[in-house]
Structures are given as structure tokens and as C-alpha cells.
Amino acid sequence: xxxxxxxxxxxxxxxxxxxxxxxxxxxxxxxxxxxxxxxxxxxxxxxxxxxxxxxxxxxxxxxxxxxxxxxxxxxxxxxxxxxxxxxxxxxxxxxxxxxxxxxxxxxxxxxxxxxxxxxxxxxxxxxxxxxxxxxxxxxxxxxxxxxxxxxxxxxxxxxxxxxxxxxxxxxxxxxxxxxxxxxxxxxxxxxxxxxxxxxxxxxxxxxxxxxxxxxxxxxxxxxxxxxxxxxxxxxxxxxxxxxxxxxxxxxxxxxxxxxxxxxxxxxxxxxxxxxxxxxxxxxxxxxxxxxxxxxxxxxxxxxxxxxxxxxxxxxxxxxxxxxxxxxxxxxxxxxxxxxxxxxxxxxxxxxxxxxxxxxxxxxxxxxxxxxxxxxxxx
Amino acid sequence: xxxxxxxxxxxxxxxxxxxxxxxxxxxxxxxxxxxxxxxxxxxxxxxxxxxxxxxxxxxxxxxxxxxxxxxxxxxxxxxxxxxxxxxxxxxxxxxxxxxxxxxxxxxxxxxxxxxxxxxxxxxxxxxxxxxxxxxxxxxxxxxxxxxxxxxxxxxxxxxxxxxxxxxxxxxxxxxxxxxxxxxxxxxxxxxxxxxxxxxxxxxxxxxxxxxxxxxxxxxxxxxxxxxxxxxxxxxxxxxxxxxxxxxxxxxxxxxxxxxxxxxxxxxxxxxxxxxxxxxxxxxxxxxxxxxxxxxxxxxxxxxxxxxxxxxxxxxxxxxxxxxxxxxxxxxxxxxxxxxxxxxxxxxxxxxxxxxxxxxxxxxxxxxxxxxxxxxxxxxxxxxxxxxxxxxxxxxxxxxxxxxxxxxxxxxxxxxxxxxxxxxxxxxxxxxxxxxxxxxxxxxxxxxxxxxxxxxxxxxxxxxxxxxxxxxxxxxxxxxxxxxxxxxxxxxxxxxxxxxxxxxxxxxxxxxxxxxxxxxxxxxxxxxxxxxxxxxxxxxxxxxxxxxxxxxxxxxxxxxxxxxxxxxxxxxxxxxxxxxxxxxxxxxxxxxxxxxxxx
Numbered sequence: 001x002x003x004x005x006x007x008x009x010x011x012x013x014x015x016x017x018x019x020x021x022x023x024x025x026x027x028x029x030x031x032x033x034x035x036x037x038x039x040x041x042x043x044x045x046x047x048x049x050x051x052x053x054x055x056x057x058x059x060x061x062x063x064x065x066x067x068x069x070x071x072x073x074x075x076x077x078x079x080x081x082x083x084x085x086x087x088x089x090x091x092x093x094x095x096x097x098x099x100x101x102x103x104x105x106x107x108x109x110x111x112x113x114x115x116x117x118x119x120x121x122x123x124x125x126x127x128x129x130x131x132x133x134x135x136x137x138x139x140x141x142x143x144x145x146x147x148x149x150x151x152x153x154x155x156x157x158x159x160x161x162x163x164x165x166x167x168x169x170x171x172x173x174x175x176x177x178x179x180x181x182x183x184x185x186x187x188x189x190x191x192x193x194x195x196x197x198x199x200x201x202x203x204x205x206x207x208x209x210x211x212x213x214x215x216x217x218x219x220x221x222x223x224x225x226x227x228x229x230x231x232x233x234x235x236x237x238x239x240x241x242x243x244x245x246x247x248x249x250x251x252x253x254x255x256x257x258x259x260x261x262x263x264x265x266x267x268x269x270x271x272x273x274x275x276x277x278x279x280x281x282x283x284x285x286x287x288x289x290x291x292x293x294x295x296x297x298x299x300x301x302x303x304x305x306x307x308x309x310x311x312x313x314x315x316x317x318x319x320x321x322x323x324x325x326x327x328x329x330x331x332x333x334x335x336x337x338x339x340x341x342x343x344x345x346x347x348x349x350x351x352x353x354x355x356x357x358x359x360x361x362x363x364x365x366x367x368x369x370x371x372x373x374x375x376x377x378x
Numbered sequence: 379x380x381x382x383x384x385x386x387x388x389x390x391x392x393x394x395x396x397x398x399x400x401x402x403x404x405x406x407x408x409x410x411x412x413x414x415x416x417x418x419x420x421x422x423x424x425x426x427x428x429x430x431x432x433x434x435x436x437x438x439x440x441x442x443x444x445x446x447x448x449x450x451x452x453x454x455x456x457x458x459x460x461x462x463x464x465x466x467x468x469x470x471x472x473x474x475x476x477x478x479x480x481x482x483x484x485x486x487x488x489x490x491x492x493x494x495x496x497x498x499x500x501x502x503x504x505x506x507x508x509x510x511x512x513x514x515x516x517x518x519x520x521x522x523x524x525x526x527x528x529x530x531x532x533x534x535x536x537x538x539x540x541x542x543x544x545x546x547x548x549x550x551x552x553x554x555x556x557x558x559x560x561x562x563x564x565x566x567x568x569x570x571x572x573x574x575x576x577x578x579x580x581x582x583x584x585x586x587x588x589x590x591x592x593x594x595x596x597x598x599x600x601x602x603x604x605x606x607x608x609x610x611x612x613x614x615x616x617x618x619x620x621x622x623x624x625x626x627x628x629x630x631x632x633x634x635x636x637x638x639x640x641x642x643x644x645x646x647x648x649x650x651x652x653x654x655x656x657x658x659x660x661x662x663x664x665x666x667x668x669x670x671x672x673x674x675x676x677x678x679x680x681x682x683x684x685x686x687x688x689x690x691x692x693x694x695x696x697x698x699x700x701x702x703x704x705x706x707x708x709x710x711x712x713x714x715x716x717x718x719x720x721x722x723x724x725x726x727x728x729x730x731x732x733x734x735x736x737x738x739x740x741x742x743x744x745x746x747x748x749x750x751x752x753x754x755x756x757x758x759x760x761x762x763x764x765x766x767x768x769x770x771x772x773x774x775x776x777x778x779x780x781x782x783x784x785x786x787x788x789x790x791x792x793x794x795x796x797x798x799x800x801x802x803x804x805x806x807x808x809x810x811x812x813x814x815x816x817x818x819x820x821x822x823x824x825x826x827x828x829x830x831x832x833x834x835x836x837x838x839x840x841x842x843x844x845x846x847x848x849x850x851x852x853x854x855x856x857x858x859x860x861x862x863x864x865x866x867x868x869x870x871x872x873x874x875x876x877x878x879x880x881x882x883x884x885x886x887x888x889x890x891x892x893x894x895x896x897x898x899x900x901x902x903x904x905x906x907x908x909x910x911x912x913x914x915x916x917x918x919x920x921x922x923x924x925x926x927x928x929x930x931x932x933x934x935x936x937x938x939x940x941x942x943x944x945x946x947x948x949x950x951x952x953x954x955x956x957x958x959x960x961x962x963x964x965x966x967x968x969x970x971x972x973x974x975x976x
Contacts, residue, residue: 004937006936006937008936021936060936189932189933190932192931192932192933213927214927216927216928217927217928220928237930237932238932238933252937253937253939259937261936261937265936266936266937267936267937267938267939267940268937269937269939274939274940276938276940297940299940305943308943309939309943312943312946313939348904348961363904365930366927366928366929366930367904367926367928367929367930368929368930368931369929369930369931369946369949370904370929372946373946373947373949373950373953376943376946376947376950378954
């Protein structure tokens, strides 16, 4: 089976106030040793996966485009040298506005990258500042245009709603501005205050003023209704794209297809087994240097857990879950296992059954967790 | 051993005054167990007993002590349960003794519980040895406490023993006092067998084991014994003593304390307080004081997961093997499904059983609010008892209702007399008496509805007096009260398991507080949930749990599915302790909320 590849770049110029991802703004000195370790890990996997075709690649972070052009080139070369890559592969790179330039864009382009995902979040300067972003709205517009000028036509923008001080009007303006930029994909995420972030501390102190639930819901509803009306189909709970521009790499996560992750804190999924790489950057480097696999956690999934994961991931997509595919994969009758749950969720109008597919309803999308947790083993 | 060299005694003490520690020291000092074998507080067997620092089952141990007079004595210590729920068991343990050690904390003085048990001991004509314990505490004031014992109980304390069980001070003096002051048992071997059952337990191999004190005659394997209250006759298969492990002996003679086994399958046949006699040569009359123990407090026990119903029934049956006072019968609730209505001696007994079911049998339970037994007099002349509020007939059918009252004794420092009076008043108490125990401590006597005691009287008493008050009570009988049924409606559907019976004058207040409380407990769900309190058709209070606007994880970072799954698992874990009532998910604590109203 074709496999996906994720590459993690845990560096940022400045950490955003809401962010709890494994990324750091104070370890620039580790940049070169990290890239060396990363390349070593890529080579290693290349050996293991010789003969397997890679059909999606995703370089995420952090801010991959914070790396200098020549460093990016080293990584890209390493990837090509180590893996057999499908001719039609989707190759995405995450970028933050203000960290790209023509030189880097050219390196990416000639390195096979064909999709760029910009962390724009909002086009309001005041809001950008309040969430700790380093760029301005104008810079975001410029960065997108530069990418398009460099020949990138498949572009995603990440947008956020539920930001402190954000109104539905702000959100509407941002979405409209995004769509004017001739892009192909929008990811719209609701802000969640995560433990250990500056926002969590502010929340505790009472200085973080978030939109109330009614406004938050209004923004969610606006986003999920407005985008499809304007050519961006919702294909997953938080993801919207023009026809044919769904992110194939992310679809792998939801469709229970294999992927490997390289770099600190990266995750791999290899049929029934999940691997997590060491999340500490210095320890990751040390581990690679000492010649050991940088794996922190190996999780062998029991059938029950694997089935649950399969279901809740598939249900995130608008296509939903194929019962036939499920039965083919797990050799178990879907309704035999989950008949009671299905009937209960149908009654609550959270799911709909059409032929051999189960999908979340519009209501179910909103209360996804209520549906997902039902399928977890007791 | 000569009967003259036997001494049977109990220990009376308030919780934390050092009963178990002193018992341990006595065991250690007499060499019954080496210190290597000692586990702190040998006599409290159950984990629960050790954790809570209370004794639930009576225990017994035989000590051998060579006194200063050169003679060797057999000392039988019968450790008694130390809680008001088990007053009857205590009285039977005391009846098995000729003497008792009254332990009083040298700093804290007498407490209500101690007092109640001392009176029980005096009723049984026991010789009482006063032991002032914890004398090495900085705040100890043995002289004041001695004076208090003299003034309040009227005991001569000139020969009181001063000890610190913790530091091992005064242990020998306690043993000497036991030998010198407590009279030896009086019985003879010639009389027909007569032995008092003071406790029992179930052994998977030997059947029910009766804990006995022989008054007259001999009991030995091979003979036929008869339990006089139940008329059960069995052959004695084993007799033995507690050292403290059960050790077989050839016979038990007058004055001896030990155990008797005889392939008895049902603990109900071996009732505490009953008399064992020789089936072939019975005594004419049973020992006085036997009564059938009846539950005072009832509650519904339901498995959260309805598939655990059979498990719960088996577990209750197993617990009942060891506990004749536990009663239960199947019950159905429209809100909670299949479960059991269980009767207990009191609140502690109830909590202990619940905890054991959850811990030892791993069953997640929903407990409904405890209820007393009400006597309902219907207009058509019918009289019946209910122990489940939801069974109360409609007001039109009721002529009047009676509820159990108790006489409650509260001992408090005099600064708190006012707050105790206020609280007791609020709890519908009737003031009966006030007595100064010494210059600073006062004993108040009130008559109160039992339902108020099990509701929150004790907790509030403790908090109002910063823990200084102690409480004891005894049942007085039934009295007429103006009672009504308060129903709770979730999403406009009445939830039978949440109904309570309350005094008419308090219904509005309780209803209001209860719905407020429930609003805090019931988590927000996909729709708005009205919570109402109603008497009959009249809604007297309402709160609303607002709908949850959305509940979905937005981001799936870098293929880290495990993290997402763990989040969902955590949510699911929280759901586990919820019961689906209609279309509302209700956490188990909601059903006990009624008890935790401040």
C-alpha cells in the first residue's frame, strides 16, 4: 500500500499564545544538529520502506519555512534520495506569513513541493497581535501572492474562530478576504484553550476574554454554512476545499491508511501499530546520534481499539464510514458490534445511514465527540 | 484453668480515644503475639475498619497473663463495635463480660458515644475500670477528666489507671486492675449448657461460626446444640478460642469465650443475643436481652451498568452471609431500572456496605437517598409501612403519616450550646433537658425525627461545633408528622428515585435547594434540561441546565491519533458513572445530592 510521510520541524520564531504543539522558539542553536538527525532518520526509514511508494508528503511544524533555503534543500534532497515517490504525489509544506521569500519558494518548488499551507488564522491585525502571531494581515496577503507568483496554485489557509475579542463580523471579513486570494483550501479551527499554554494561564487569571458560547456557535455555524455556499466544500469537520483539492495527506489519517512520521514528536501509523517519536528535541537528536530509533512509545492496537479509531476517524469526514470497508478490514459484522449504538445515535439524529455508509448529520458534526466516544471500548 | 482465674472484659471508648492501640498493647504485653506478628491494630480486620479507625464486627482475643500474685489468668477481651448503628451488638458483647475498661482521652474527656456505652455496661452490671489514656499529650489533664467521670457517670476514679497506650505507659497496671477488680465468672459445669452468642461470621469451609460466651455447662464437639430463638439444632463440629487466630480446643467451659462451629449454612440461624443450649438437656429459659435486629434506614442500590444486576445480587447475598442485619429485596425504578431496596442498622452501616460492594465486588453503584420507615394511615383504614418515598399514595388517600423519633444526646462545650439548640430546633427537635457535665461541658437532650438525623443533622452538628460535639441517640417510637412527598422532574418527567418525603413546612426550601444542587451536578447536554421540584401537581422550584453549544475536537495534529483517542476515553470514563434517565444523562452523585445540602 502507498504510504504517507510526515516531517516535523519544531522551530518557530515566536510561540503563539494558544499553541501547545511540539514547537519551540528558543532552540535555534539546535537547528543544524536537528536537521542532521532528521536526515539520518529519513535515510533509515528509506531503507525500511524500500519498494513502498510514498504518495503524500507533509512537512509541518512549527514553522518549516523558518529554515534557511539551503537547509530546506538538504531535507528535500534527502527525501528524494531515500524514498520512491509517486509521480502524482501531493507534497505540502506549512508556512507562516512573513517567513517565506522567493529563494525559499523556488527551493520548495524545485524540490517537488506542490501545496503550501499558510497559518493565517485571521486577517485582523488586532486579533493577530492578541494571539501572539508575528505577521500582519497585509504580510499574509503578500506571502500568498508571492507563493502564487512562484507557481504554487494549491494553497491552503488556516483560519481560526473563537479568538479573544473576535466577533462574527471579524470572522466573516477574514473568510471573504481569504476567498479573494484564489486559494483552493481552507481549514477553520475553533480556538481551544490548551493546558500549559499562556492562554490557559490568562484564563485562570481571568484576563482571557473569549467570545461567549452563543457567539462561538454562531461563528462555527457561519463558517460551516458560508464556505460550502461559496465553492468550498466541507469534506471534514474543520476542512473545506474546492472540488478535487482535498488534502490527501490528512485524508490518510481519517481513512486509516499508513503513514510514517519523522522528526521529534512525529507519529507513525503502520497497520495496527502506532509509534510516537521522542518529543524533546535535544533527546531526539541524542538518540539518533547514538544510533537508536528515536521512538518513545509503541502502541499495539487491540482489535477493539483499532475498530473504534477507524470509526471515529472515518466519521470525521463528510463521506463517513463505509460499512463494507470496515467489515473487509476487521472481518467482523459492523451491526453485530455496534447495532445498539447506531440505533441510539440515529434516534438522537446525530448520524444518518445511507446505503452502506454512516455519516454524521449536521448536528452530529457539531457534537462529534458525543458520537465518537460511543464507539470506544468500555 | 479454674473459673476463678478467668476475667472477661470489654473496652468502651470514643472513636480516637485509643481503644485499638490499648488492645494491641495488651496483646503484645502478654506475649499473645510477638511484636513481629503484630500488625498495628490487630483486632480491626477489615481494611475499611483500619482506614476509618472504627470497629464494625466484634472481635475477641484470649490473653494469658501471669499477675504479680504469681497466678496465671485467662483474660478474654471482647472488642465491640464503636458506633451508634451497632448499639444492640455492643450491648450483647457487654453482656458476655463481667467488666469493662472505660477509656477516656486525657485531653478530650467524655463523649456522648462513651457515655451511652457506659450506661449499657452499667445496665449489664459490669465492673468498670476507668483508664485515662494519652496522658503524655501536652494538653492532657487527667485530674479534670477524672473529676468529669465522677461527676457525670458517678464512678469512683480514685483508682483510675493512667496510661499512654501509644507509648506503652501503664499497661501492666491495666492488666493488674483487670485481675483484681473484675470478678471471675460464676457459672458451673453441672448446670445445663447455656452460652450467649455475641457475634458470628461466615467461613466458606466451616459454615457460620458463632462467637460465644459460655455461662453454664460445657460445649464440645459431637454434642447437639440448639439455638433457642431460631430453634435450630445442629451437631457441634468444632470449638475453639481466639488467640487471636482461631485455635481449636477440646471444649469450652463456664466463663470461657470462644467460637462454635456446626455446619450452619445461614447466618440468620445464629443471631446475636441468642442463647445456645444442649439440645438433649436444654435450659428452661433463654438468657434475657435477645431481640431481633431490624433495619432503621433504607436506600435503593442500583448498578450503573444494568448488566451488573446479577453481580450485585450475588454480592449482597455474600455480604449477608456475614451480616444478618442487612436486608434487601428486588426493586424496580422507572429511572434506574432493576436494583434492590436495602435496609441497614444506620447510616454508617449503609456506607460500609456500599463501600464494600464497590471495593470488594467492583460494582459501580447508584445509591438513592436514605429513607426511614414511615407508617401510612390511609383514609380507608388501611395502615402500611413504606421504606421507599416513591411508594407514598396520593395525598387524597392519606389520613395521616407517622415517622420514627429518637432521643438524641449531644455533648458540647458550653460555647456551642446556642448553635446546637438552633440546629436542633431547625431539625424539628423538641428540647428535653440540659445538664452541665462540668463547668465547660453540657449535655443536651432532644427528641428528633430520625429522618432529620440521617439527613444531615450529624454533619451540621459537627461543622457548627467545629467537631467538638458528640452525638448518640436511641429510638423512641413513631409520631404523627405533617409530611409530603417532594418529586423531582427532569425534562418534565418525574424521576422516582429522586423523590423524598419531607415535612410540609420545609418542602419549598428543600425543593429549591435540591434543584439548584442538581443544576450543578447534571452536566450540560445537547439540549436544555429543565429541573423542577413539585408537590403533587404544583411546581415549587425550577432551574435549567443550559444546552451545550457544541462538542467536537477540531484539530487532528500531525497524525497524533492516540492523543485524540485518549481525550475521548477520558470523556467516556466520566460518562460511565452516569445513568440514562429518559434522555438525560445523570451522574450517580445526583441521587445522593439530597443528602449534601448545606
